[in-house]
Amino acid sequence: MNFEVKLSVHEILQNKHFEHAKVIAGKAGLYRLVRWVHVMEVTSIENLINGNELILSTGIGWKGDKEVFGSLVKQSINSNAAGLCIELGSYVSKIPQEIIELADAHEFPLIVFTKEVRFIDITQEIHSLLIKKHYQILSDLEEYSNRLNQLLLSSNPQQKILQLLHDHLKMTVFYISNQGKVQVISKKSPEEQDKLVQLLKGNKIPRLMNVAHQSVQALNQTFADLFIISEAEAITEFESLVLDRSAIALAQSLLRELYIEEQRKAKEAEWVSCWLEGGHSNEQIHRYLSELEPNLKPNGCTVLICKADNLDKIISEFTYLKVYFRSIFEQRGIFLLSYVQKNQLVFVLLNKWKTDDLKRRVQEGIDCLKKSDFIKKQKFSQLKFSVGKFVNDLSHVKNSFHTAKETLNIREKMPNELSNYFYEDLYIFRLVLAANEQGILCEFISDYLGPVLLHDQQNNGELLKTLKVYLQCKGAKKETAEQLHIVRQTLYHRLDKLYELIGRDFMDPYKRQAIEVAISAYEYTSASKSPYEYASITKSS
Incomplete structure (x- = not known):
């Protein structure tokens, strides 16, 4: 792993090997990041460094040539070097004033050694320090992961994970769910937080504001977006990894909640079965749904049947499969109630949005399921789908269930003739059935x-x-x-x-x-x- 270790020029100057070193220019850039140290005695370096290197030199490459020296400093600045350290002595006796002014203008640290030093001791010492910091980062990341695991075993882990992320990085944290719910952990005022939310949603982040983003994904679906915002330094790779670990922990927490919720809903199968057979009145249906989901106001419904030949042999996968179905359709404004019948999963699709594009949304959901890697990786045989008649009256769901079964029957008998999943697309076969x-x-x-x-x-x-x-x-x-x-x-x-x-x-x-x-x-x-x-x-x- 190539972490950006936070080791600055200023921190290096505190080392014992820099006891006789003096910063003669670019003091404003002493907090530049140092990723490596190089000894270089050539005068053309643009293709030799990657950036953030601290360069050590005796000046043998340019000796007393002021123009060549100036070119070297310009190359170092353009290549984003961390600084240039020069040993005064046999090859360079003093630094020209114009070079000092150039370095100051670009806040580029120019450091001189007034006494002879061993570059090999400096490189060994600094490289050891970099490796030590690198190891510390790995240890910190491991410790952070352990703390996340502990939080996952507690109650309400989501809020605690967000708080831990904020406390660890000292940055503003935003969690935005697919439903638009926003959670903010920040020391900013509510007004500033609202402004940031609008900037994130509009993708209009100010230039000086550093933002890192990670999706919260489970079952190959994105359930939320997690952001960290730094208004000071750029976000390092280590901080991005902390963000990534946090997003994974949030996904695990979310998946556990979905699984528990699905198990609870599995107990409702008997009620759904009775509903599909026409055993509930409109009043009973609406009362039950309002208790189940207080904000649910169905705008019609239909029945979706999903059939797989080996579904009854892998009953342990039912819950995850239903969680996945629910995540797909809820993103498209459809609330699901499910019922398992032998090798079939029967879903009542309750429409929460307008009705004129319901068919398109159901079609998109089925297409998404058929193409998903999650379904392909499971042990299910090829899934077969059928959709019954769309009904406005929820007490008529029996009719939709019946027509969904008829559609499945015809599609199984005539796979080459019928490619659509919907009862309304049976056309002449509706007369044939009658x-x-x-x-x-x-x-x-x-x-x-x-x-x-x-x-x-x-x-x-x-x-x-x-x-x-x-x-x-x-x-x-x-x-x-x-x-x-x-x-x-x-x-x-x-x-x-x-x-x-x-x-x-x-x-x-x-x-x-x-x-x-x-x-x-x-x-x-x-x-x-x-x-x-x-x-x-x-x-x-």
């Missing part, structure tokens, strides 16, 4: 497709596929042949056979609509029935 429930679907399919299905069954043909593509292409023969990967002549033979089986009028508007519905219905039911079942009805009739 007809299937009334027991008339099989007869409807047989009436419009029976001869075609019988022919395909007996001849291993592809008339049904041809008919479907031909209708999708709106009767365009060239496009149909291209999509089927057959020559035009073969298509003509198949169309002639279709004319013979279902009539030449199958492109007439109403008959065409009926046939298209029958094709969709057949594809829905074909998972459990064979083509011969429909064909046999036609044959017998």
Whole structure:
């Protein structure tokens, strides 16, 4: 780790090897940070230092050449060196006045040794001091981490962690949650604190104000932002690491709170189950929700079903999965109540914002879940989602639950036909479901497709596929042949056979609509029935 150790030029001057050293220029820069010490006798140094080095030299490189000496000082200033130490003696007898003025103008420490010194002793001593300080930083960081761990075992750790961060760094601390709640630990007045909050939110930090930021993340989600503000010195890497450790501790505290809260909510599953079955009145629902979340004023709701084949085998992961779902949707203005049913997680999504973009927010939440590393790293099989009908009346949630199950059923049977998760996007399949429930679907399919299905069954043909593509292409023969990967002549033979089986009028508007519905219905039911079942009805009739 490359920590910025706080060792200044002034502190180094207190060392015994600088007993006969004298600062002849740049006294205002004595608190410059020193990261390393170099002995350099060359006159071109810009590409040889990284900044914050204290340079030691006998002057052999420029001897009495004032211009070369001035160039060296300018290079040192431009390269952000910490200072220049020169041994007066054989090569340099005095420092020119213009060099002193140059150093003073840039607050660049210029130090001379009036007696001979051993540079090797100086470098060893200072390097040892740097290493000692580096080790002290590691020890301080370890001690700080231990204190954080102790706070995590106490009550209300969040406030105590923020206070510890403030006390340790002596800086203003801001904690801003995703919900906009702001906590400030500072000696500033309330008015000054409010002003800083506005500057942070508007990303308009003054130039002289140093700010470091760290997100408070858990389950790959950002729950809050943590800031430290210094109006004096720049924030060092050590202080940034303290900030980072604090953010991790806050995330652990937050995750524990979420886990405990989710376990508490798990006890509500029986009530939610009864609600999904229509067992609660509007009054009972609103009373329960107000007790659960006093500020919750639902603006309609819907039901989301999440299915995974192995969900029932990893029950220990349920709570974390529900915490993750909740964090995703609450960021989008949706409050969740959950219920576990075999290999399904059932969520009642209560809308807290306006209704006109609810579908978009639910879609964004599902997309975020499917792409998240957290879900990918878990042992869950591929998650399948479905969303029921949106209802304004909370007592009608049973209808939304029923339609969510229907949507899941259709999406599982026809994964290639339906890519959307929402019941309202089932389109013609809503009629198919209704007809299937009334027991008339099989007869409807047989009436419009029976001869075609019988022919395909007996001849291993592809008339049904041809008919479907031909209708999708709106009767365009060239496009149909291209999509089927057959020559035009073969298509003509198949169309002639279709004319013979279902009539030449199958492109007439109403008959065409009926046939298209029958094709969709057949594809829905074909998972459990064979083509011969429909064909046999036609044959017998």
